[in-house]
Amino acid sequence: MKHDLKRGALLLASATFFVAALNALQKLTGTRLPALEIIFFRNLFSLPFVLLIASRTGIVLRTHHFGGHLIRSVVGLISMIMVVITVTRLPLAEQQVLSYTQPLFLVLLSIPLLQERPSLQRWIAVLIGFSGVVVVALGKGLLNTNATSVSTIIYLLALAQGAVGALTTMQIRQLSATEASTTISLWQAILMTVMTAAPLPFIWITPGWQDGLCLVVVGAFAGIAQVLQTEAFASAQVSAIGPFAYTGLLWAALIGWLGFGEIPSSAMAAGAVLIIGSGVWMLRHDRASKARAAVVATVEAAEGS
Structure with missing residues:
Protein backbone atom coordinates (compact mmCIF):
# COMPACT_ATOMS: atom_id res chain seq x y z
CA MET A 1 0.00 0.00 0.00
CA LYS A 2 1.23 3.47 -0.88
CA HIS A 3 2.11 5.34 2.30
CA ASP A 4 1.64 9.11 2.05
CA LEU A 5 1.49 10.36 5.64
CA LYS A 6 0.90 14.02 4.77
CA ARG A 7 -1.98 13.26 2.40
CA GLY A 8 -3.55 10.73 4.76
CA ALA A 9 -3.33 13.09 7.75
CA LEU A 10 -4.83 15.99 5.78
CA LEU A 11 -7.71 13.86 4.49
CA LEU A 12 -8.49 12.44 7.94
CA ALA A 13 -8.38 15.87 9.59
CA SER A 14 -10.74 17.12 6.86
CA ALA A 15 -13.09 14.19 7.50
CA THR A 16 -13.27 15.08 11.20
CA PHE A 17 -14.21 18.64 10.25
CA PHE A 18 -17.23 17.46 8.28
CA VAL A 19 -18.26 15.16 11.14
CA ALA A 20 -18.07 18.08 13.59
CA ALA A 21 -20.02 20.26 11.17
CA LEU A 22 -22.79 17.69 10.66
CA ASN A 23 -23.03 17.24 14.44
CA ALA A 24 -23.54 20.99 14.75
CA LEU A 25 -26.35 20.81 12.18
CA GLN A 26 -27.87 17.86 14.04
CA LYS A 27 -27.70 19.99 17.19
CA LEU A 28 -29.65 22.73 15.42
CA THR A 29 -32.35 20.45 14.03
CA GLY A 30 -32.47 18.10 17.03
CA THR A 31 -34.44 20.59 19.11
CA ARG A 32 -37.29 20.61 16.57
CA LEU A 33 -37.22 17.28 14.73
CA PRO A 34 -37.25 13.64 15.93
CA ALA A 35 -33.87 11.89 15.99
CA LEU A 36 -35.07 9.13 13.63
CA GLU A 37 -36.19 11.68 11.05
CA ILE A 38 -32.79 13.36 11.13
CA ILE A 39 -31.00 10.02 10.82
CA PHE A 40 -33.23 8.98 7.91
CA PHE A 41 -32.18 12.00 5.88
CA ARG A 42 -28.57 11.58 6.98
CA ASN A 43 -28.44 8.06 5.53
CA LEU A 44 -30.59 8.85 2.50
CA PHE A 45 -28.46 11.76 1.31
CA SER A 46 -25.17 10.05 2.17
CA LEU A 47 -26.05 7.03 0.00
CA PRO A 48 -24.87 8.64 -3.30
CA PHE A 49 -21.43 9.19 -1.77
CA VAL A 50 -21.28 5.59 -0.55
CA LEU A 51 -22.19 4.46 -4.07
CA LEU A 52 -19.40 6.69 -5.42
CA ILE A 53 -16.87 4.94 -3.19
CA ALA A 54 -18.20 1.50 -4.10
CA SER A 55 -18.17 2.22 -7.85
CA ARG A 56 -14.38 2.57 -7.80
CA THR A 57 -13.91 -1.13 -7.02
CA GLY A 58 -17.28 -2.45 -8.16
CA ILE A 59 -20.66 -2.33 -6.42
CA VAL A 60 -21.16 -5.69 -4.70
CA LEU A 61 -24.26 -6.39 -2.60
CA ARG A 62 -24.03 -10.17 -2.67
CA THR A 63 -23.40 -11.46 0.82
CA HIS A 64 -23.53 -14.67 2.84
CA HIS A 65 -23.82 -12.75 6.09
CA ARG A 72 -24.40 -4.19 12.60
CA SER A 73 -26.91 -1.70 11.14
CA VAL A 74 -29.21 -1.96 14.17
CA VAL A 75 -26.32 -1.29 16.54
CA GLY A 76 -25.07 1.51 14.30
CA LEU A 77 -28.55 3.05 14.28
CA ILE A 78 -28.63 2.99 18.09
CA SER A 79 -25.26 4.75 18.11
CA MET A 80 -26.52 7.45 15.71
CA ILE A 81 -29.63 8.04 17.86
CA MET A 82 -27.38 8.47 20.90
CA VAL A 83 -25.26 11.00 19.02
CA VAL A 84 -28.25 13.11 17.97
CA ILE A 85 -29.67 13.12 21.50
CA THR A 86 -26.37 14.00 23.16
CA VAL A 87 -25.19 16.68 20.70
CA THR A 88 -28.57 18.35 21.08
CA ARG A 89 -28.16 18.63 24.87
CA LEU A 90 -24.40 18.83 25.44
CA PRO A 91 -21.74 21.27 24.26
CA LEU A 92 -20.24 19.95 21.02
CA ALA A 93 -16.73 19.64 22.44
CA GLU A 94 -17.85 17.68 25.50
CA GLN A 95 -19.88 15.24 23.41
CA GLN A 96 -16.88 14.83 21.12
CA VAL A 97 -14.52 14.12 24.03
CA LEU A 98 -16.80 11.46 25.49
CA SER A 99 -17.10 9.79 22.08
CA TYR A 100 -13.32 9.29 22.15
CA THR A 101 -13.79 6.60 24.79
CA GLN A 102 -14.56 4.17 21.96
CA PRO A 103 -11.00 2.70 21.83
CA LEU A 104 -11.15 2.14 25.59
CA PHE A 105 -14.39 0.19 25.33
CA LEU A 106 -12.94 -1.69 22.36
CA VAL A 107 -10.26 -3.10 24.67
CA LEU A 108 -12.84 -4.13 27.26
CA LEU A 109 -15.21 -5.72 24.73
CA SER A 110 -12.38 -7.66 23.06
CA ILE A 111 -12.06 -9.80 26.19
CA PRO A 112 -15.50 -11.49 26.21
CA LEU A 113 -16.27 -11.20 22.49
CA LEU A 114 -12.90 -12.00 20.88
CA GLN A 115 -11.21 -13.81 23.78
CA GLU A 116 -8.26 -11.44 23.54
CA ARG A 117 -5.86 -10.75 26.39
CA PRO A 118 -4.99 -7.03 26.43
CA SER A 119 -1.41 -6.14 27.26
CA LEU A 120 -0.38 -4.22 30.37
CA GLN A 121 0.10 -1.09 28.25
CA ARG A 122 -3.49 -1.32 27.04
CA TRP A 123 -4.82 -1.67 30.58
CA ILE A 124 -2.82 1.37 31.65
CA ALA A 125 -4.23 3.31 28.70
CA VAL A 126 -7.78 2.28 29.65
CA LEU A 127 -7.27 3.45 33.24
CA ILE A 128 -5.84 6.78 32.06
CA GLY A 129 -8.69 7.26 29.60
CA PHE A 130 -11.44 6.60 32.09
CA SER A 131 -9.73 8.84 34.64
CA GLY A 132 -10.21 11.55 32.00
CA VAL A 133 -13.95 10.77 31.98
CA VAL A 134 -14.00 11.21 35.77
CA VAL A 135 -12.23 14.57 35.42
CA VAL A 136 -14.86 15.76 32.93
CA ALA A 137 -17.64 14.54 35.22
CA LEU A 138 -16.12 16.28 38.24
CA GLY A 139 -15.88 19.50 36.27
CA LYS A 140 -19.63 19.36 35.62
CA GLY A 141 -20.41 18.34 39.20
CA LEU A 142 -21.99 15.11 37.96
CA LEU A 143 -20.55 13.10 40.85
CA ASN A 144 -22.18 15.39 43.40
CA THR A 145 -25.67 14.98 44.78
CA ASN A 146 -26.58 18.43 43.43
CA ALA A 147 -26.27 17.27 39.82
CA THR A 148 -29.58 17.12 37.99
CA SER A 149 -30.79 13.72 36.90
CA VAL A 150 -31.27 14.91 33.31
CA SER A 151 -27.68 16.11 32.88
CA THR A 152 -26.34 12.94 34.50
CA ILE A 153 -28.40 10.72 32.20
CA ILE A 154 -27.26 12.62 29.10
CA TYR A 155 -23.60 12.33 30.10
CA LEU A 156 -24.02 8.62 30.77
CA LEU A 157 -25.70 8.29 27.38
CA ALA A 158 -22.75 10.05 25.71
CA LEU A 159 -20.39 7.67 27.49
CA ALA A 160 -22.51 4.68 26.50
CA GLN A 161 -22.32 5.84 22.89
CA GLY A 162 -18.60 5.19 23.06
CA ALA A 163 -19.32 1.60 24.08
CA VAL A 164 -21.91 1.13 21.34
CA GLY A 165 -19.51 2.67 18.81
CA ALA A 166 -16.85 0.19 19.91
CA LEU A 167 -19.30 -2.64 19.39
CA THR A 168 -20.03 -1.49 15.83
CA THR A 169 -16.29 -1.31 15.13
CA MET A 170 -15.89 -4.86 16.39
CA GLN A 171 -18.76 -6.04 14.19
CA ILE A 172 -17.13 -4.37 11.17
CA ARG A 173 -13.88 -6.21 11.96
CA GLN A 174 -15.73 -9.52 12.06
CA LEU A 175 -17.59 -8.83 8.80
CA SER A 176 -14.38 -7.63 7.12
CA ALA A 177 -13.01 -11.16 7.35
CA THR A 178 -15.28 -12.17 4.45
CA GLU A 179 -16.89 -8.94 3.20
CA ALA A 180 -15.45 -5.98 1.30
CA SER A 181 -15.54 -2.64 3.11
CA THR A 182 -17.70 -1.15 0.34
CA THR A 183 -20.22 -3.99 0.74
CA ILE A 184 -20.43 -3.29 4.47
CA SER A 185 -20.90 0.44 3.86
CA LEU A 186 -23.57 -0.13 1.22
CA TRP A 187 -25.63 -2.48 3.36
CA GLN A 188 -25.31 -0.10 6.31
CA ALA A 189 -26.61 2.88 4.29
CA ILE A 190 -29.43 0.87 2.71
CA LEU A 191 -30.59 -0.89 5.87
CA MET A 192 -30.41 2.24 8.04
CA THR A 193 -32.41 4.20 5.47
CA VAL A 194 -35.10 1.50 5.36
CA MET A 195 -35.19 1.07 9.16
CA THR A 196 -35.59 4.79 9.79
CA ALA A 197 -38.13 5.19 6.97
CA ALA A 198 -40.53 2.67 8.56
CA PRO A 199 -41.50 4.78 11.62
CA LEU A 200 -41.57 8.11 9.72
CA PRO A 201 -45.39 8.16 9.22
CA PHE A 202 -45.83 8.00 13.00
CA ILE A 203 -43.20 10.56 14.04
CA TRP A 204 -43.04 12.87 11.01
CA ILE A 205 -42.70 16.59 11.61
CA THR A 206 -42.60 18.62 8.41
CA PRO A 207 -39.35 20.60 8.48
CA GLY A 208 -39.22 24.24 7.50
CA TRP A 209 -37.05 25.22 4.58
CA GLN A 210 -34.08 25.96 6.88
CA ASP A 211 -34.33 22.61 8.67
CA GLY A 212 -34.87 20.88 5.34
CA LEU A 213 -31.68 22.43 3.97
CA CYS A 214 -29.83 21.37 7.14
CA LEU A 215 -31.00 17.76 6.69
CA VAL A 216 -29.74 17.66 3.10
CA VAL A 217 -26.38 19.11 4.17
CA VAL A 218 -26.15 16.65 7.10
CA GLY A 219 -26.43 13.73 4.67
CA ALA A 220 -23.99 15.32 2.22
CA PHE A 221 -21.45 16.01 4.98
CA ALA A 222 -21.79 12.43 6.26
CA GLY A 223 -21.10 11.13 2.76
CA ILE A 224 -18.17 13.51 2.21
CA ALA A 225 -16.68 12.52 5.58
CA GLN A 226 -16.90 8.86 4.63
CA VAL A 227 -15.22 9.48 1.26
CA LEU A 228 -12.40 11.46 2.90
CA GLN A 229 -11.90 8.87 5.63
CA THR A 230 -11.80 6.05 3.07
CA GLU A 231 -9.22 7.94 1.00
CA ALA A 232 -7.21 8.74 4.13
CA PHE A 233 -6.89 5.12 5.21
CA ALA A 234 -6.10 4.14 1.62
CA SER A 235 -3.27 6.70 1.59
CA ALA A 236 -1.44 5.80 4.80
CA GLN A 237 -1.26 3.26 7.60
CA VAL A 238 -4.03 3.53 10.18
CA SER A 239 -1.56 3.47 13.09
CA ALA A 240 0.35 6.40 11.57
CA ILE A 241 -2.55 8.76 10.83
CA GLY A 242 -4.92 7.54 13.57
CA PRO A 243 -3.99 10.34 16.01
CA PHE A 244 -5.22 12.91 13.49
CA ALA A 245 -8.76 11.64 14.07
CA TYR A 246 -8.61 13.57 17.34
CA THR A 247 -8.51 16.87 15.46
CA GLY A 248 -12.28 16.50 15.59
CA LEU A 249 -12.13 17.98 19.08
CA LEU A 250 -10.54 21.17 17.76
CA TRP A 251 -13.26 21.51 15.10
CA ALA A 252 -16.02 20.76 17.63
CA ALA A 253 -14.64 23.29 20.12
CA LEU A 254 -14.26 25.96 17.42
CA ILE A 255 -17.75 25.40 15.97
CA GLY A 256 -19.25 25.23 19.45
CA TRP A 257 -17.60 28.52 20.39
CA LEU A 258 -18.42 30.43 17.20
CA GLY A 259 -21.84 28.93 16.55
CA PHE A 260 -23.27 28.31 20.00
CA GLY A 261 -21.16 30.39 22.39
CA GLU A 262 -19.85 27.24 24.11
CA ILE A 263 -16.58 27.79 25.95
CA PRO A 264 -14.82 24.56 27.06
CA SER A 265 -13.99 24.41 30.76
CA SER A 266 -10.53 23.67 32.15
CA ALA A 267 -11.83 20.33 33.49
CA MET A 268 -13.07 19.38 30.02
CA ALA A 269 -9.68 20.29 28.54
CA ALA A 270 -7.82 18.27 31.17
CA GLY A 271 -10.12 15.28 30.67
CA ALA A 272 -9.67 15.56 26.91
CA VAL A 273 -5.88 15.38 27.31
CA LEU A 274 -6.19 12.16 29.33
CA ILE A 275 -8.75 10.51 27.04
CA ILE A 276 -7.02 11.46 23.79
CA GLY A 277 -3.60 10.68 25.27
CA SER A 278 -4.72 7.16 26.12
CA GLY A 279 -6.04 6.65 22.60
CA VAL A 280 -2.83 7.89 20.98
CA TRP A 281 -0.81 5.67 23.32
CA MET A 282 -2.77 2.62 22.18
CA LEU A 283 -2.29 3.54 18.53
CA ARG A 284 1.47 3.92 19.03
CA HIS A 285 1.63 0.70 21.04
CA ASP A 286 -0.17 -1.20 18.25
CA ARG A 287 2.24 0.24 15.68
CA ALA A 288 5.27 -0.83 17.74
CA SER A 289 3.81 -4.30 18.30
CA LYS A 290 3.22 -4.78 14.56
CA ALA A 291 6.77 -3.62 13.84
CA ARG A 292 8.21 -6.11 16.34
CA ALA A 293 6.06 -8.89 14.90
CA ALA A 294 7.31 -8.08 11.38
CA VAL A 295 10.93 -8.21 12.57
CA VAL A 296 10.38 -11.55 14.31
CA ALA A 297 8.72 -12.98 11.19
CA THR A 298 11.61 -11.80 9.02
CA VAL A 299 14.20 -13.35 11.35
CA GLU A 300 12.31 -16.66 11.54
CA ALA A 301 12.02 -16.74 7.73
CA ALA A 302 15.76 -16.08 7.40
CA GLU A 303 16.61 -18.82 9.89
CA GLY A 304 14.35 -21.28 8.14
CA SER A 305 15.88 -20.66 4.71
Whole structure:
Protein backbone atom coordinates (compact mmCIF):
# COMPACT_ATOMS: atom_id res chain seq x y z
CA MET A 1 0.00 0.00 0.00
CA LYS A 2 1.23 3.47 -0.88
CA HIS A 3 2.11 5.34 2.30
CA ASP A 4 1.64 9.11 2.05
CA LEU A 5 1.49 10.36 5.64
CA LYS A 6 0.90 14.02 4.77
CA ARG A 7 -1.98 13.26 2.40
CA GLY A 8 -3.55 10.73 4.76
CA ALA A 9 -3.33 13.09 7.75
CA LEU A 10 -4.83 15.99 5.78
CA LEU A 11 -7.71 13.86 4.49
CA LEU A 12 -8.49 12.44 7.94
CA ALA A 13 -8.38 15.87 9.59
CA SER A 14 -10.74 17.12 6.86
CA ALA A 15 -13.09 14.19 7.50
CA THR A 16 -13.27 15.08 11.20
CA PHE A 17 -14.21 18.64 10.25
CA PHE A 18 -17.23 17.46 8.28
CA VAL A 19 -18.26 15.16 11.14
CA ALA A 20 -18.07 18.08 13.59
CA ALA A 21 -20.02 20.26 11.17
CA LEU A 22 -22.79 17.69 10.66
CA ASN A 23 -23.03 17.24 14.44
CA ALA A 24 -23.54 20.99 14.75
CA LEU A 25 -26.35 20.81 12.18
CA GLN A 26 -27.87 17.86 14.04
CA LYS A 27 -27.70 19.99 17.19
CA LEU A 28 -29.65 22.73 15.42
CA THR A 29 -32.35 20.45 14.03
CA GLY A 30 -32.47 18.10 17.03
CA THR A 31 -34.44 20.59 19.11
CA ARG A 32 -37.29 20.61 16.57
CA LEU A 33 -37.22 17.28 14.73
CA PRO A 34 -37.25 13.64 15.93
CA ALA A 35 -33.87 11.89 15.99
CA LEU A 36 -35.07 9.13 13.63
CA GLU A 37 -36.19 11.68 11.05
CA ILE A 38 -32.79 13.36 11.13
CA ILE A 39 -31.00 10.02 10.82
CA PHE A 40 -33.23 8.98 7.91
CA PHE A 41 -32.18 12.00 5.88
CA ARG A 42 -28.57 11.58 6.98
CA ASN A 43 -28.44 8.06 5.53
CA LEU A 44 -30.59 8.85 2.50
CA PHE A 45 -28.46 11.76 1.31
CA SER A 46 -25.17 10.05 2.17
CA LEU A 47 -26.05 7.03 0.00
CA PRO A 48 -24.87 8.64 -3.30
CA PHE A 49 -21.43 9.19 -1.77
CA VAL A 50 -21.28 5.59 -0.55
CA LEU A 51 -22.19 4.46 -4.07
CA LEU A 52 -19.40 6.69 -5.42
CA ILE A 53 -16.87 4.94 -3.19
CA ALA A 54 -18.20 1.50 -4.10
CA SER A 55 -18.17 2.22 -7.85
CA ARG A 56 -14.38 2.57 -7.80
CA THR A 57 -13.91 -1.13 -7.02
CA GLY A 58 -17.28 -2.45 -8.16
CA ILE A 59 -20.66 -2.33 -6.42
CA VAL A 60 -21.16 -5.69 -4.70
CA LEU A 61 -24.26 -6.39 -2.60
CA ARG A 62 -24.03 -10.17 -2.67
CA THR A 63 -23.40 -11.46 0.82
CA HIS A 64 -23.53 -14.67 2.84
CA HIS A 65 -23.82 -12.75 6.09
CA PHE A 66 -26.98 -10.69 5.75
CA GLY A 67 -27.77 -11.31 9.42
CA GLY A 68 -24.42 -9.81 10.38
CA HIS A 69 -25.11 -6.71 8.28
CA LEU A 70 -28.56 -6.39 9.85
CA ILE A 71 -27.23 -6.60 13.41
CA ARG A 72 -24.40 -4.19 12.60
CA SER A 73 -26.91 -1.70 11.14
CA VAL A 74 -29.21 -1.96 14.17
CA VAL A 75 -26.32 -1.29 16.54
CA GLY A 76 -25.07 1.51 14.30
CA LEU A 77 -28.55 3.05 14.28
CA ILE A 78 -28.63 2.99 18.09
CA SER A 79 -25.26 4.75 18.11
CA MET A 80 -26.52 7.45 15.71
CA ILE A 81 -29.63 8.04 17.86
CA MET A 82 -27.38 8.47 20.90
CA VAL A 83 -25.26 11.00 19.02
CA VAL A 84 -28.25 13.11 17.97
CA ILE A 85 -29.67 13.12 21.50
CA THR A 86 -26.37 14.00 23.16
CA VAL A 87 -25.19 16.68 20.70
CA THR A 88 -28.57 18.35 21.08
CA ARG A 89 -28.16 18.63 24.87
CA LEU A 90 -24.40 18.83 25.44
CA PRO A 91 -21.74 21.27 24.26
CA LEU A 92 -20.24 19.95 21.02
CA ALA A 93 -16.73 19.64 22.44
CA GLU A 94 -17.85 17.68 25.50
CA GLN A 95 -19.88 15.24 23.41
CA GLN A 96 -16.88 14.83 21.12
CA VAL A 97 -14.52 14.12 24.03
CA LEU A 98 -16.80 11.46 25.49
CA SER A 99 -17.10 9.79 22.08
CA TYR A 100 -13.32 9.29 22.15
CA THR A 101 -13.79 6.60 24.79
CA GLN A 102 -14.56 4.17 21.96
CA PRO A 103 -11.00 2.70 21.83
CA LEU A 104 -11.15 2.14 25.59
CA PHE A 105 -14.39 0.19 25.33
CA LEU A 106 -12.94 -1.69 22.36
CA VAL A 107 -10.26 -3.10 24.67
CA LEU A 108 -12.84 -4.13 27.26
CA LEU A 109 -15.21 -5.72 24.73
CA SER A 110 -12.38 -7.66 23.06
CA ILE A 111 -12.06 -9.80 26.19
CA PRO A 112 -15.50 -11.49 26.21
CA LEU A 113 -16.27 -11.20 22.49
CA LEU A 114 -12.90 -12.00 20.88
CA GLN A 115 -11.21 -13.81 23.78
CA GLU A 116 -8.26 -11.44 23.54
CA ARG A 117 -5.86 -10.75 26.39
CA PRO A 118 -4.99 -7.03 26.43
CA SER A 119 -1.41 -6.14 27.26
CA LEU A 120 -0.38 -4.22 30.37
CA GLN A 121 0.10 -1.09 28.25
CA ARG A 122 -3.49 -1.32 27.04
CA TRP A 123 -4.82 -1.67 30.58
CA ILE A 124 -2.82 1.37 31.65
CA ALA A 125 -4.23 3.31 28.70
CA VAL A 126 -7.78 2.28 29.65
CA LEU A 127 -7.27 3.45 33.24
CA ILE A 128 -5.84 6.78 32.06
CA GLY A 129 -8.69 7.26 29.60
CA PHE A 130 -11.44 6.60 32.09
CA SER A 131 -9.73 8.84 34.64
CA GLY A 132 -10.21 11.55 32.00
CA VAL A 133 -13.95 10.77 31.98
CA VAL A 134 -14.00 11.21 35.77
CA VAL A 135 -12.23 14.57 35.42
CA VAL A 136 -14.86 15.76 32.93
CA ALA A 137 -17.64 14.54 35.22
CA LEU A 138 -16.12 16.28 38.24
CA GLY A 139 -15.88 19.50 36.27
CA LYS A 140 -19.63 19.36 35.62
CA GLY A 141 -20.41 18.34 39.20
CA LEU A 142 -21.99 15.11 37.96
CA LEU A 143 -20.55 13.10 40.85
CA ASN A 144 -22.18 15.39 43.40
CA THR A 145 -25.67 14.98 44.78
CA ASN A 146 -26.58 18.43 43.43
CA ALA A 147 -26.27 17.27 39.82
CA THR A 148 -29.58 17.12 37.99
CA SER A 149 -30.79 13.72 36.90
CA VAL A 150 -31.27 14.91 33.31
CA SER A 151 -27.68 16.11 32.88
CA THR A 152 -26.34 12.94 34.50
CA ILE A 153 -28.40 10.72 32.20
CA ILE A 154 -27.26 12.62 29.10
CA TYR A 155 -23.60 12.33 30.10
CA LEU A 156 -24.02 8.62 30.77
CA LEU A 157 -25.70 8.29 27.38
CA ALA A 158 -22.75 10.05 25.71
CA LEU A 159 -20.39 7.67 27.49
CA ALA A 160 -22.51 4.68 26.50
CA GLN A 161 -22.32 5.84 22.89
CA GLY A 162 -18.60 5.19 23.06
CA ALA A 163 -19.32 1.60 24.08
CA VAL A 164 -21.91 1.13 21.34
CA GLY A 165 -19.51 2.67 18.81
CA ALA A 166 -16.85 0.19 19.91
CA LEU A 167 -19.30 -2.64 19.39
CA THR A 168 -20.03 -1.49 15.83
CA THR A 169 -16.29 -1.31 15.13
CA MET A 170 -15.89 -4.86 16.39
CA GLN A 171 -18.76 -6.04 14.19
CA ILE A 172 -17.13 -4.37 11.17
CA ARG A 173 -13.88 -6.21 11.96
CA GLN A 174 -15.73 -9.52 12.06
CA LEU A 175 -17.59 -8.83 8.80
CA SER A 176 -14.38 -7.63 7.12
CA ALA A 177 -13.01 -11.16 7.35
CA THR A 178 -15.28 -12.17 4.45
CA GLU A 179 -16.89 -8.94 3.20
CA ALA A 180 -15.45 -5.98 1.30
CA SER A 181 -15.54 -2.64 3.11
CA THR A 182 -17.70 -1.15 0.34
CA THR A 183 -20.22 -3.99 0.74
CA ILE A 184 -20.43 -3.29 4.47
CA SER A 185 -20.90 0.44 3.86
CA LEU A 186 -23.57 -0.13 1.22
CA TRP A 187 -25.63 -2.48 3.36
CA GLN A 188 -25.31 -0.10 6.31
CA ALA A 189 -26.61 2.88 4.29
CA ILE A 190 -29.43 0.87 2.71
CA LEU A 191 -30.59 -0.89 5.87
CA MET A 192 -30.41 2.24 8.04
CA THR A 193 -32.41 4.20 5.47
CA VAL A 194 -35.10 1.50 5.36
CA MET A 195 -35.19 1.07 9.16
CA THR A 196 -35.59 4.79 9.79
CA ALA A 197 -38.13 5.19 6.97
CA ALA A 198 -40.53 2.67 8.56
CA PRO A 199 -41.50 4.78 11.62
CA LEU A 200 -41.57 8.11 9.72
CA PRO A 201 -45.39 8.16 9.22
CA PHE A 202 -45.83 8.00 13.00
CA ILE A 203 -43.20 10.56 14.04
CA TRP A 204 -43.04 12.87 11.01
CA ILE A 205 -42.70 16.59 11.61
CA THR A 206 -42.60 18.62 8.41
CA PRO A 207 -39.35 20.60 8.48
CA GLY A 208 -39.22 24.24 7.50
CA TRP A 209 -37.05 25.22 4.58
CA GLN A 210 -34.08 25.96 6.88
CA ASP A 211 -34.33 22.61 8.67
CA GLY A 212 -34.87 20.88 5.34
CA LEU A 213 -31.68 22.43 3.97
CA CYS A 214 -29.83 21.37 7.14
CA LEU A 215 -31.00 17.76 6.69
CA VAL A 216 -29.74 17.66 3.10
CA VAL A 217 -26.38 19.11 4.17
CA VAL A 218 -26.15 16.65 7.10
CA GLY A 219 -26.43 13.73 4.67
CA ALA A 220 -23.99 15.32 2.22
CA PHE A 221 -21.45 16.01 4.98
CA ALA A 222 -21.79 12.43 6.26
CA GLY A 223 -21.10 11.13 2.76
CA ILE A 224 -18.17 13.51 2.21
CA ALA A 225 -16.68 12.52 5.58
CA GLN A 226 -16.90 8.86 4.63
CA VAL A 227 -15.22 9.48 1.26
CA LEU A 228 -12.40 11.46 2.90
CA GLN A 229 -11.90 8.87 5.63
CA THR A 230 -11.80 6.05 3.07
CA GLU A 231 -9.22 7.94 1.00
CA ALA A 232 -7.21 8.74 4.13
CA PHE A 233 -6.89 5.12 5.21
CA ALA A 234 -6.10 4.14 1.62
CA SER A 235 -3.27 6.70 1.59
CA ALA A 236 -1.44 5.80 4.80
CA GLN A 237 -1.26 3.26 7.60
CA VAL A 238 -4.03 3.53 10.18
CA SER A 239 -1.56 3.47 13.09
CA ALA A 240 0.35 6.40 11.57
CA ILE A 241 -2.55 8.76 10.83
CA GLY A 242 -4.92 7.54 13.57
CA PRO A 243 -3.99 10.34 16.01
CA PHE A 244 -5.22 12.91 13.49
CA ALA A 245 -8.76 11.64 14.07
CA TYR A 246 -8.61 13.57 17.34
CA THR A 247 -8.51 16.87 15.46
CA GLY A 248 -12.28 16.50 15.59
CA LEU A 249 -12.13 17.98 19.08
CA LEU A 250 -10.54 21.17 17.76
CA TRP A 251 -13.26 21.51 15.10
CA ALA A 252 -16.02 20.76 17.63
CA ALA A 253 -14.64 23.29 20.12
CA LEU A 254 -14.26 25.96 17.42
CA ILE A 255 -17.75 25.40 15.97
CA GLY A 256 -19.25 25.23 19.45
CA TRP A 257 -17.60 28.52 20.39
CA LEU A 258 -18.42 30.43 17.20
CA GLY A 259 -21.84 28.93 16.55
CA PHE A 260 -23.27 28.31 20.00
CA GLY A 261 -21.16 30.39 22.39
CA GLU A 262 -19.85 27.24 24.11
CA ILE A 263 -16.58 27.79 25.95
CA PRO A 264 -14.82 24.56 27.06
CA SER A 265 -13.99 24.41 30.76
CA SER A 266 -10.53 23.67 32.15
CA ALA A 267 -11.83 20.33 33.49
CA MET A 268 -13.07 19.38 30.02
CA ALA A 269 -9.68 20.29 28.54
CA ALA A 270 -7.82 18.27 31.17
CA GLY A 271 -10.12 15.28 30.67
CA ALA A 272 -9.67 15.56 26.91
CA VAL A 273 -5.88 15.38 27.31
CA LEU A 274 -6.19 12.16 29.33
CA ILE A 275 -8.75 10.51 27.04
CA ILE A 276 -7.02 11.46 23.79
CA GLY A 277 -3.60 10.68 25.27
CA SER A 278 -4.72 7.16 26.12
CA GLY A 279 -6.04 6.65 22.60
CA VAL A 280 -2.83 7.89 20.98
CA TRP A 281 -0.81 5.67 23.32
CA MET A 282 -2.77 2.62 22.18
CA LEU A 283 -2.29 3.54 18.53
CA ARG A 284 1.47 3.92 19.03
CA HIS A 285 1.63 0.70 21.04
CA ASP A 286 -0.17 -1.20 18.25
CA ARG A 287 2.24 0.24 15.68
CA ALA A 288 5.27 -0.83 17.74
CA SER A 289 3.81 -4.30 18.30
CA LYS A 290 3.22 -4.78 14.56
CA ALA A 291 6.77 -3.62 13.84
CA ARG A 292 8.21 -6.11 16.34
CA ALA A 293 6.06 -8.89 14.90
CA ALA A 294 7.31 -8.08 11.38
CA VAL A 295 10.93 -8.21 12.57
CA VAL A 296 10.38 -11.55 14.31
CA ALA A 297 8.72 -12.98 11.19
CA THR A 298 11.61 -11.80 9.02
CA VAL A 299 14.20 -13.35 11.35
CA GLU A 300 12.31 -16.66 11.54
CA ALA A 301 12.02 -16.74 7.73
CA ALA A 302 15.76 -16.08 7.40
CA GLU A 303 16.61 -18.82 9.89
CA GLY A 304 14.35 -21.28 8.14
CA SER A 305 15.88 -20.66 4.71
